[in-house]
Amino acid sequence: KAGVTQTPRYLIKTRGQQVTLSCSPISGHRSVSWYQQTPGQGLQFLFEYFSETQRNKGNFPGRFSGRQFSNSRSEMNVSTLELGDSALYLCASQTSGREETQYFGPGTRLLVL
């Protein structure tokens, strides 16, 4: 099976702009989680989607949002970008019923200037 894919792999944006990141889970996996990874804060949970519904959300401002499509692909959006949003954004795919076993995509590295 193909692994988790994320696009784009790299992005450079300026403050105030918005960005949309995409994640395609492993075939058959219906649950997708998103994480932000920074040197200072480590890996922090953003949100989780299952069957197009957000089931869980981390402690991030409302500028961070997401959605999931009927084919389980997921997108996350960050509006009004701030310098502190520069990070590696990782999505993780998990099969339903075993949401704990997560397989990560390669990530999207976002740089905000």
Add this chain to the structure above:
Amino acid sequence: GENVEQHPSTLSVQEGDSAVIKCTYSDSASNYFPWYKQELGKRPQLIIDIRSNVGEKKDQRIAVTLNKTAKHFSLHITETQPEDSAVYFCAAFARGTSYGKLTFGQGTILTVHP
């Protein structure tokens, strides 16, 4: 919510030595504990995991132990090799309530010197 503490933050060993990384968690409802290895510029990769009904699990040179009473778990790597050099993350998950949320430790940078 869950809080995971990981120690040490850096670990340097000679090739062939053993390495041990320790994590403690706060939420007694947590029942699944994975370990991830992340090489520079790459994705975190699941290397071993343990569920709360098991005290120890081994996979070749890697083992994980869990002490539910003390709320801590450890990663043991024996006969380390230079390719084991990476950042290792522990995590905790409460199945049935976490809904996709792994809570991670801060990571341990392991360096194996040839």
